[in-house]
Amino acid sequence: MKPAPFDYYAPETLEQAVALLEKLENEDVDAKIIAGGQSLMPMLNLRMARPDALVDLGKIKTLDYIRQENGTIVIGAMTSKRAAEDSTLLRDRQPLLHAATGHIGHRQIRNQGTVGGSFAHADPAAEYGAVAQALGMEMVVVGPDGERIIPADEFYLSFLTTDIDATEVLTEVRAPIMPDNTGWAFQEVCRRKGDLAMAGTAVTLRLEAGSCAEVVIAVFGVNATAARLPEAEQVVNGQAPGEAIFAQAGEAAAAALDEPIADVHATADYRRSLIATLVKRCLAEAVERCA
Amino acid sequence: MTALQHVTVTVNGITYERSVDPRLSLVDFLRHELHLTGTHVGCEHGVCGACTIIKDGMAVRSCLLLAVQSDGTNLQTVEGLRNAETGELHPIQQAFIDEHGLQCGFCTPGFLMSTLELLADNPSPTDQEIKDALDGNLCRCTGYQSIIKSVRLAAAKTSGGKLAGTHGSA
Numbered sequence: 001m002k003p004a005p006f007d008y009y010a011p012e013t014l015e016q017a018v019a020l021l022e023k024l025e026n027e028d029v030d031a032k033i034i035a036g037g038q039s040l041m042p043m044l045n046l047r048m049a050r051p052d053a054l055v056d057l058g059k060i061k062t063l064d065y066i067r068q069e070n071g072t073i074v075i076g077a078m079t080s081k082r083a084a085e086d087s088t089l090l091r092d093r094q095p096l097l098h099a100a101t102g103h104i105g106h107r108q109i110r111n112q113g114t115v116g117g118s119f120a121h122a123d124p125a126a127e128y129g130a131v132a133q134a135l136g137m138e139m140v141v142v143g144p145d146g147e148r149i150i151p152a153d154e155f156y157l158s159f160l161t162t163d164i165d166a167t168e169v170l171t172e173v174r175a176p177i178m179p180d181n182t183g184w185a186f187q188e189v190c191r192r193k194g195d196l197a198m199a200g201t202a203v204t205l206r207l208e209a210g211s212c213a214e215v216v217i218a219v220f221g222v223n224a225t226a227a228r229l230p231e232a233e234q235v236v237n238g239q240a241p242g243e244a245i246f247a248q249a250g251e252a253a254a255a256a257l258d259e260p261i262a263d264v265h266a267t268a269d270y271r272r273s274l275i276a277t278l279v280k281r282c283l284a285e286a287v288e289r290c291a
Numbered sequence: 292m293t294a295l296q297h298v299t300v301t302v303n304g305i306t307y308e309r310s311v312d313p314r315l316s317l318v319d320f321l322r323h324e325l326h327l328t329g330t331h332v333g334c335e336h337g338v339c340g341a342c343t344i345i346k347d348g349m350a351v352r353s354c355l356l357l358a359v360q361s362d363g364t365n366l367q368t369v370e371g372l373r374n375a376e377t378g379e380l381h382p383i384q385q386a387f388i389d390e391h392g393l394q395c396g397f398c399t400p401g402f403l404m405s406t407l408e409l410l411a412d413n414p415s416p417t418d419q420e421i422k423d424a425l426d427g428n429l430c431r432c433t434g435y436q437s438i439i440k441s442v443r444l445a446a447a448k449t450s451g452g453k454l455a456g457t458h459g460s461a
């Protein structure tokens with residue numbers, strides 16, 4: 001057996017899970033939630049994570065749903081990424097989140113991994129990080145003191161770190177439906193399909209009287225957390241769409257990045273140049289979708 | 292020693308009840324407890340796909356699941372492909388033989404189970420759809436061209452979706 005020993009609990013309701021997390025916290029037990037296990041199990045197998053206890057959310061059936069509530073698509077944290085991929089509601093009403101889902105890992109990972117797990121794990125290369133920033137998503141967490149709603153820009157704190165407290169459970173993520181005529185694009189570069197991306201970009205914009213408006217550019221895979229790049233957005237806002245201005249925005253995006261991650265997959269310089277290219281291509285693709 | 296957990300799981304139509312250490316992975320449970328060694332273990336962190344099995348109709352990594360998480364589920368492993376009565380190989384297995392879809396065979400159980408899910412969902416996949424379904428399985432010796440050919444042949448032989456044990460019949 002590869003993981004270090006741990007105690008295992010499988011609460012059947014959200015209330016039981018929160019009460020259990022609070023009890024374990026009070027007893028100074030290092031407890032970790034397991035959802036799909038597709039990020040946690042590798043960390044347990046490699047002993048990068050050695051929790052004293054696992055709290056499995058797999059038996060909580062009330063956190064598995066995708067619905068529309070007024071102008072928002074809401075997704076239960078325990079919904080599988082496969083269900084998100086297969087959801088026609090998501091495809092039709094929140095196509096950016098839908099498109100990003102298809103880029104996550106392999107079919108076998110999406111079958112078992114949850115939507116909530118991808119947000120909670122906060123991998124710098126997680127597609128959902130950029131989607132959360134681009135759409136201004138909200139995360140709903142429930143703890144001993146009740147519910148909290150955390151906007152995306154306060155949710156992601158750092159590398160693999162979110163604002164979710166040790167006694168809280170992420171229960172739902174909320175993505176506003178984009179206004180009609182919003183163009184969007186999602187692109188990433190990885191060595192092999194299904195790998196974590198070396199860099200990626202999400203864009204939304206509108207065309208108003210022939211000019212780009214409300215331009216949103218978010219990038220992931222390059223810094224500790226995904227982020228919007230207002231410096232690059234400003235280059236395009238108010239301008240007529242065109243290759244030259246998009247290339248300029250790409251350069252501005254690359255220049256605005258904090259020093260990118262350098263690892264075995266890509267150097268910092270390479271990641272910077274990927275962002276320049278991806279921003280340029282995503283802007284062009286998003287404009288095409290405005291029509 | 293942490294408290295043992297009770298697991299009831301159906302594998303290839305047979306229901307097993309066992310008490311397991313919570314840290315036991317599903318692939319080790321299948322191989323060491325149930326002696327179903329057809330499912331292989333490669334990387335044990337989700338990258339190679341050798342350990343792919345079908346859980347409630349969907350292909351999953353058995354190295355990235357705890358045995359306890361399989362409580363109450365219906366599993367299918369490579370041992371369940373062959374026709375239990377006649378001993379005849381499953382059309383997907385036969386297609387891998389006919390099109391030389393394996394050399395050493397280490398990766399094969401995983402490819403077969405990923406293919407089983409693919410063809411149950413989509414009996415006549417395009418080449419791109421085959422590649423998308425198998426991009427989570429690595430083969431270090433055969434080369435992917437003959438694996439794709441094998442899946443193409445299996446699809447041709449089974450079109451109409453007569454595949455047991457996945458979405459269709461689960």
Ligand SMILES: Cc1cc2nc3c(=O)[nH]c(=O)nc-3n(C[C@H](O)[C@H](O)[C@H](O)COP(=O)(O)OP(=O)(O)OC[C@H]3O[C@@H](n4cnc5c(N)ncnc54)[C@H](O)[C@@H]3O)c2cc1C
Nearest residue numbers: 033035036037038039040105113114117118120126170337
């Ligand atoms: C081969 C491979 C390729 C992959 N490629 C990608 C990729 O390209 N892009 C990508 O984004 N991901 C990728 N992943 C990761 C995968 O998407 C995971 O499924 C996901 O990151 C975690 O979801 P999970 O449900 O499996 O969570 P788990 O692994 O169970 O949990 C992950 C973390 O989140 C916490 N957590 C989970 N759910 C909750 C909750 N409801 N409330 C509070 N905390 C919670 C856990 O405590 C843990 O710390 C890949 C994984 C593998 C093995």
Ligand code: FES
Nearest residue numbers: 333334335340354
């Ligand atoms: S052994 Fe499970 S994916 Fe490699």
Ligand code: FES
Nearest residue numbers: 394395396430431
């Ligand atoms: S047949 Fe040898 S690894 Fe695939």
